[in-house]
Amino acid sequence: MTTFPSPSFELPPEDRASSPYTGYTRAHWEAAADGLLHAAWRWATPGGALLDLPGPPSHSGVRSDGLEGYARTFLAAAFRVAGAEGKDPYEWLERYGRGLAYGTRTPGRDDAESWPLILDHHVQGQPMVESASVALGLRLTRPWLWDRLEPGVQDRAEQWLRGALRHLPAGNNWYLFPYTVAGFLESVGREDAETARARERALELLETWYRGDGWYADGDGRAFDHYNGWALHLYPLLDADLAGDEHASARHGARLREHLESFSLMFGGDGAPLHFGRSLTYRFAASAGVALGAVSGHTPLSPGTSRRLVSGSLRYFLERGASGGDGLLTLGWHGPHPATLQSYSGPASPYWASKAFVALLAPAGHPLWTSVEEEAPSEGPDRVLSVPAPGFLVQSTRADGVVRLHNHGSDHVRPDEGESAREVDPHYARLAYSTVTGPTSVANPADNHLSVTVGAVRSTRRRIHPLGAGHGDGWGWAGSWHVPVFPAGPSTVPGLRVESVTVARGRYELRVHRVLGAPAGARAELTGWAAEPGGPVRSQLYGLHGWEAPEEVRAPQGTAFTRWAVLPRLGVDVAGTVVLVALASLTAETDAGPLEAVVDHVGVRSGPDGDTVEAGWAEDGTRTRIVFGREAVSVDHS
Template sequence: MSIPFELPTEDRASSPYTGYTRAHWEAVADGLLWAAWRWGTPGCALLDLPGRPSRSGVRSDGLEGFARTFLAAAFRVAGAGGEDPHDWLGRYARGLASGTRTPGRDDAESWPLILDHDVQGQPMVESASVALGLRLTAPWLWKNLDSAVQDRVEEWLRGALRHVPAPNNWYLFPYTVAGFLESVGWGDAETGAARERALELMEGWYRGGGWYADGDGRAFDHYNGWALHLYPVLDAHLGGDTAALARYGGRLRAHLDGFGSMFGADGAPLHYGRSLTYRFAASSAVGLGALTGHTPLAPGASRRLVSGSLRYFMDRGALSDEGLLSLGWFGPHGATLQPYSGPASPYWASKAFVSLLAPADHVLWTATEERAPVEEADRVLALTAPGLLVQSTREDGIVRLHNHGSDHVRPHEGESAAEDDPHYGRQAYSTRTGPTAGENAADNHLSVEVGGRGSVRRRIHPLGAGQGEGWGWAASWHRPVFTGGAPMVPGLRVESVTVARGPYELRVHRVLGAPPGARLTHTGWATGPEEPLVSALHGLHGWLPGTETVRAPQGTAFVPWAELPRLSGEAGGTSVHVCVAVLAGEPVNVSPAEAVTAVEAGDGGVEVVWAADAARTRISFDPVTVTHAQGAAGPDA
């Protein structure tokens, strides 16, 4: 699809995979800003972008437009050493003056005050982008503001320090505000307390291996990169705090050791978790790692990932004809959104422009692009802290994520709420498919049906994960929650294990405590009927013969209409169910029906023999353990 502004000529010598250079990044930033500023108010304090309003209201949405585009402009200007050929900072300086005036009859542009998250929360989110933008551009913007404007900006920002954030990454917003105020000499006990509080909470959220939970629950998603790593690492980098940079930068390095493998060969990030309309913000952690040196990735591989992600969306209709980022994935897509999504929400994609803080002579831009991890070899990577299993195949460039540890249920919330959360509750996600909408048949889902009501997967309890040479596994259990307000069945429990090997996924479920007459359905990947993708399920044990095809008329973020394979079976007491699933793209030629030559299954475990090499995988229950032996050569893990 065409991009509604001009880009430089591709450079296939230095960027053989994407053609993008640093000049392309600057051009995209400028193009996004030009398009967004067409909707600026006369005093420049609000950008009232067209589209459905968020639940926070039009004034808050306008502030969001100002703040999030300011972040892009700040990275753009700071990365150029203060050069501002389009006078972006002049617009934002005028907006700061207008937005912080005391609301009154003749002032239609004043910003809403920052209050508690459950009263008027969105301004607190935007305060972080305003503060970070000011910190990045302080020599050229803040230091030239009138002192009265500085005082008003400070007073508005301090609302973030004096009110209660949401119990998750929101605590990093007052942290970022405090960091800016301290950087310009306006720190005090209030700023120090906000920073100490955030860092203390993060210690409780850190689960190891570079992964933070987004709050006290088990939500592991893209917020790890574009929030939980971004703010503390960038703060330490900008402040020259070597001790903090070593601590938080080391965690970023560990995170990127796995996260770097989560981008497809086409540049796509995994379609998983909430706020996916932020799109190429998913690459911000990669750019930050390259900027600070806290990354296991070579500079050329880092640029391959960040530029690949940016181009992926630029080439696939993320921009409207007017050059605005739409509310969706490629183009507009309502099921991708959350209730807090407003017209300017997608501009948190601006975080990806942290890469521009690396100057033109930085190795991120001077090194030749290298292959992304997915392009190097088939990979299976077990991430034990979040309970995730990453599986990728080099030939078709697809990355798959098997979820056995991440949900979006807070510890204080009841487990019996029956809402289907497509962005967290499905068993698998990928870079080529999206989850089906909640009103359609759920993809990658095991449903226990009792009394005609199906179940959803809410709270996920990890049971372990591991890997060997060319294979890996992850396991979890959950209590099925039934739709329509039906009560939970006492004692009913589902234990699930995924074993990934090559393009195949061995999926094993043990259902315990099922009442007589219970039925099961299990679905695979949702794809469009005309896509060059194979999505298939083959039952090995515990399923009725045959696989049916189920329609999902609302489609996914990738296709307007989708279909998915489904198996059916019966359960009662304790039962074990085994199948092989496949998602593959051209030129991969796979058949799940031919993947396994033998299977033995019982209440105590499952053993399968793989057709390709007679290797054996053994899954034992009580407790869950998985071993794999290469033919007659003995176990390799």
């Protein structure tokens, strides 16, 4: 049995009667919020305007990082106090009110307390992000903080916040920051044409980013990730509920409800969210959408299931070193992990995890807290769920609680960017992600990747073009194509293209790839999951058609889950058009057998209109048929 350290602050005794899966109650959430806040406030400036947490600065600089510490912890305090109807045993709001007064006294001045100005995102943009947390915190706690501030402090705060309305956000979820600032200003009677424009513009863009199935792209490209829950759904729905706008709440709430139909399956049986996408150091903020669904009533989940998910995620991280010995949230996943971070990550960045505490807006008598915990969707029967809009295939197995995401649609590449391997992001480029593994670093062999080597340079996967997705009873598929791009020499090879299809059933992944236009002398390689040898999870990869040369390669830099990892790899020389078929598995089942006998027949036929792959499953005699046409892929299973 694996044991983990206790959180670095005291929590109440477990309640296994009410919470048989996690032991956590609402009191645990309050204690966690207070523990995190106490640890962070030890690093406050004398006036409390900046929380200068220890660690290397972000690219925005120390002063911006100090504002980040104030704003993000303020959000946790606001949820904590608002959910308790103003009860504030540690006088958090008095501290944040004093910090607000000091920070806005002389904005932009280089002194011990002044906040940086809010400028365009490419000049000095990070304060715009933090302005949303400040505004939302003030809105949530208005009766106990804002309404008691001196008029001069209120005016200074408004003037500083209006910087978010007058400057250019980044072209993604950032537009919801001025939206949130404007919502607060309007809620306190300070609306005007400027606030109206900020809100209208954000909603216009949000509509263009909605792609269906409850999923938003984070901007004009195809970036689908955790920003859906902790930003793109959170800000507009919470704004509507705070404003009492039933029409907007119903509209945004319906989309959140649909989002949670698929997203709720993306938490493992141990409580872990999927390790996928950027800003993963925000950790349990991944449960913010689940919590908001329960608070607002816009959720397909029962209250007991919602609590199991949010408390499971909180406990997962608190028990695995997310808060260090000093109680501060570290920059990483479990503990510190530099490869998890982005250049904008600073010492206070992890405190966007505060968004999970939106759960505390449900009062003590709310069903979220009074209902008995129920199993998470991943703890039910084995499931395979396709989500066509983002191009996802989600696969969960009850025996080990592992959830896998097969990515055939999310790439974090802007529409104006060309095909280039100069900025490869392992958190989007891989074929698959899970709740128990992380991607290898760019300096190590890539896991879950189909590469083509030309002139001794391996390709990577950058822009992903979905080919479709679907599911049936106990199985599902998703497909995509991409142009292999190369980090050295010419970025692309004329005519070279890779089409990929994943078919999932049980713990198995049938991986089919068609390489088109490979030049003479090229070599294709496929890797599986990166795992620790002898660790709790086992990675398997077996060639079924076309592959040769099975081997195991090392990733000495490890992943967010293990210091050192290995991954299986298949390879073969290719030229022209080649169809390759393999079977993969990631499992924590101790008695999982080998893959050799799982598929008893593979046939590949080529014709003038494309290629057809048929695989027979030994266990039940069913057949999977994949047809690669000129412009599309079709898959059936019977």
